[in-house]
Amino acid sequence: MKDEVMTNIVSLLESDETFAEIVEKILREAERYLCTSHAAVLQVSTDGKLINTVISYAGEGELPLKINNIPKSKFLIGSDELKCCATGRCSEEEKYALEAFGVRSSVVVPIFINDSCAMYFAVFDVRNELCFDKVRMQFIRDVSRIIQSIAQKKVTNNSLLSSYEVLRDILSSIGSGIMVFDKHGDEIYFENDVARKTDEVRRTIQKCVKERVIRQDNAKKPENDEETETERPIEHYDPESGLWFEIKFSDLTWIDGSAVIVCTAVDITQKKKNQQKIEYQANNDFLTGLYNRMKCELDLRNIIRDAVCSNQKGALMFIDLDDFKHINDGLGHQYGDLLLQQIAAGLQGIPGLRGHCYRMGGDEFVVIVKPEQFIGISKIIKNVVALFNRPWYLRGTEYFCTMSMGVATFPDNSDDVHEIVKMADMAMYDAKRSGKNRYNFYDGSKNHNTVQRLDIENNMRQAVASQIHEFVVFYQPVVDTVTKKCMSCEALVRWDSKALGFMGPGDFIPLAEYLGLITDIGDYVLEEACRQCKIWNDKGYKDFHINVNLSVVQLLQQNVVENVGRILSRTGVNPRNIVLEITESFAINDMERVLKIISGLKALGPRIALDDFGTGYSSLNYIKQLPLNIIKVDKTFIDDIVEDEYAQAFVKLIVDLSKTIGTQIVVEGIEDIEQYNLLKKIGVNYIQGYYFGKPVPANQFEFEYLGKVLNDNK
Missing domain, CATH: 3.30.450.40 (GAF domain)
Structure with a gap:
């Protein structure tokens, strides 16, 4: 049925x-x-x-x-x-x-x-x-x-x-406007309530019908002289109302047999807004407003294609923030988000870069330098570097966050989107591994090996997961400039990998920081140094002390003071014989927080040293506020100190300052007798460098340096 x-x-x-x-x-x-x-x-x-x-x-x-x-x-x-x-x-x-x-x-x-x-x-x-x-x-x-x-x-x-x-009422109840015109679009035969009562609908329909009539009059007639009864809808924007309409036309026969045009207008404004919102969300990063990875790859593909066709060059700059995790972990994600927004605005403000900056995710940014801007790429790079060499203001406080950047050019290096991004990424990692706060151009002759980098990463994760026994601690002597006696040493980590062999810190420390593994490694080095210090103290060298560098990541952990206290207690070392070194970059950010952390550490008994002094942006006011025992001057001031009067004046200034505030001075990087004699004359207390000894394992250090007066030929 x-x-x-x-x-x-x-x-x-x-x-x-x-x-x-x-x-x-x-x-x-x-x-x-x-x-x-x-x-x-x-x-x-x-x-x-x-x-x-x-x-x-x-x-x-x-x-x-x-x-x-x-x-x-x-x-x-x-x-x-x-x-x-x-x-x-x-x-x-x-x-x-x-x-x-x-x-x-x-x-x-x-x-x-x-x-x-x-x-x-x-x-x-x-x-x-x-x-x-x-x-x-x-x-x-x-x-x-x-x-x-x-x-x-x-x-x-x-x-x-x-x-x-x-x-008829049904037609008027429909939410879209309907109007019927003669075939010339001049006379109106019918209009429903929506079209009659809504100015923007009536205006839009009349305008579109007139345009259609003109378009058809100017168009060449088909050979069979037959017109299509219906055609695809068109979208029309009414600037007076700010509304979008979908317009449909039909050619029909009217009641009296005459040819008419039926035009329907449907308000699709919300649909267009939804489309624009979806498109924005698909192509833009919600936090910074910059384009995202997907849009980057799409734009880069088109730009490379045009560059190849026009025989021009362009570049891609891959930017990764240095130690961004410190701000996120130490200050909170709200500060980190604010910094990312400021960086995005700063990049967009560089001439020639607006609309070509992308956030790839996390703290990674990409900038595409189009062929028309490529002639000025040196200036663009200079502006990017300058952007990151100034402080960022986060809620009224100055913070420093530098970047490492890799640059790859197209189509010279490659005309493939993914290859160019990978090459710029590898160049960026080389810059980070070389000390951060710098940029590198991709150089294929260096035979970059991504597989080797992945091997290092995988083996490092395994080494950290398996109680970190592959990492070993070496010790470098710190010598009294007057007596030449080895009074202390600095604990420095090395990686004796079973799979990859022996590696110095420059080969793995940047990657450990990048992967967030440096905290585990740093805690291990601190505990090993404390154990070794107690062994040597128990052997009669009661005043001998060991310097241990705390990474910024360690210092920004919420429980850093409690963690250091547990290690000191567990090893039984005399806390006074441990010197905790903090880097200058940590000391200049959020002074209130830094003072709280340093004061908490100092209350446990260790002495505090400011490491790498002179490489950042510290002022004498910062030095005055910090409860320091030792200031370590970075080796960059020592390399040419014999000829460089500015370097001599700088070190002399720090020596005079140390006497005023009651701190000792250690200068790093001493490699020859001329440097030693000059620093001794200036009044430096202690020196550290290859001139007296390289970092060596604990047993070798004990035999060659522990408590001994060193000869000049060391």
Whole structure:
């Protein structure tokens, strides 16, 4: 029976009868198959608030249902799907609504015309609680779609305009504007309420129809001289209202037989905004507003292609922040996010870079230098370096965060997107490994080996996970400039990898910091140095002390003071014989926090040394505030000190300062007797460097240096 009924209903699609006549027949056929008491097509009022019966059918012996001016909010309808209700299987609110209509169950399906819900197809039963199976539910959906197709056809066909009066109301209740023009677009035959009452809709339709007529008049006629009845919708922006509309045209025959243009305008402003939002989210980094990795690869592909075609060059700069993790871990992610936003704004502010800066993720940025800017790449690089050599202001406080950068050029190095990014990344890592705060150009002749880097990373992770026994501590003597006696030493880590062999700190420390493994390694070095110091103290060298460098990552751990205290207690060393070295870069950031940490460490007993002094941005005011025992002058001031009067003056200034504030001076990097004699003359207390000895294992250090007066030929 279902097939017979559906065949009869489908056959009505080609009927020339009025909409009301066709739908009444459909309702009769549907009721015959479903065996319900009532079926109806309901209309939404013009203001979208009320539901009224348009066409209804009642089974034999049944009275018509009165569904007129029922508030839409209280009617049993869903948003865009079939809604099924029965008194025994629904909420109290739905049950109340059913009883108000005098029915025990209902099934309601929305009917859309021009993407707007204009009507509903509904079946009711006053006797029974409907419990339809999937087949009957699908039948109801199919019938609603057929009614929808007929209604849509009538809307776009002028026969609807001369049919049942209520269908005129349907056209006016539709959310889109509809206007009918003569074939020249001059005379208006019909316009619905939306077009008549909304200036921007009426203005848009008239403008688009005029443009279409002009376009068709100027276009060359097809050979068969036949025009296409329908065409693809166009999108139109109305600048006066700021709204977007989707415009559809149809060429039809009007009631009097004349050719007309039917134009429909649907407001798609929200759709466009959603599209723009989705596109923005897909291409932009939510934190900084810069383009993201996906957009970078897309833009880079197009820029490289154009550069190859025009025989020009461009470059890609890969930037990674130095020690960004310190700010994130030590100050909190809100400070880290603020810094990333400032860096993004700073990069965008460099001439020639706006719109070509990307955040690849984390603390990594990429800048594309297009061919038209490539001639000035030296200036661009200089501006980027200058950007990171100044302090960043985070909520009223100065912080320093430098960067390491790698530069690869296209198409010289490669014309492949992924290869160029990888080459710039490798050049950046070389810059980081060379000491950070610098940049490198990719150089293929250096035979960069990514596989080797991955081997180092994997083996380092395994070494740290397996109790860090592969890492060994060497000791370098610190010598009294007057007596030449070895009074102390500095503990320095080396990696004796079973898989990769012996490596110095320059080969793995930058990567350990990059991977976040330096804390475990640093804690291990501190504990080993404390144990060794106690052994030598117990052998009679009671005043001998060992300097241990604490990485910035260690210092920024929330429990750094407690952790150091546990190591001192566990090893039993005299805390006074341990000197904790902190780097100048740590000391100049967030003075309040730094003072709290240093004071906490000093309260445990160790002495505090400021390492690498002179390489950063410290002022004498910083030195005055910090509770220091020792200042270690970086070797960069010593390399040319014999000839460099500025370096001599700088060291002399620090010596004088140390006497004023009561600290000792250690100068690193002494390699020859001229340097030694000059520093001794200036008044430096202690020196450290290859002139007296390189870092060696503990047993060798004990034999050659421990408590001994060293000769000049050491």
